[in-house]
Amino acid sequence: xxxxxxxxxxxxxxxxxxxxxxxxxxxxxxxxxxxxxxxxxxxxxxxxxxxxxxxxxxxxxxxx
Numbered sequence: 001x002x003x004x005x006x007x008x009x010x011x012x013x014x015x016x017x018x019x020x021x022x023x024x025x026x027x028x029x030x031x032x033x034x035x036x037x038x039x040x041x042x043x044x045x046x047x048x049x050x051x052x053x054x055x056x057x058x059x060x061x062x063x064x
Contacts, residue, residue, distance in 0.1 A: 015056070017046045031055060 015026040019041050020041035030037060037047040 019044065019046050 003009065005012055005013060015031075017024045017037075019039040023040065024039070024046065026037060026047065031047075031049075035049045039046050040041070045058050047057060050056055
């Protein structure tokens with residue numbers, strides 16, 4: 001994935017991700033065991049781990 005990593009898309013809190021009009025709870029074990037997480041509905045990336053070990057959301061940050 002070719003994407004610029006910055007504070008706009010860095011995952012800082014919360015592990016509930018919205019995709020395909022559904023909310024997905026991402027357990028810590030999934031973050032510990034994987035480098036990327038994909039939506040089970042559309043197979044698009046929902047989260048990915050940067051080279052610095054931090055998790056990011058593809059695209060711009062959305063505040064809830």
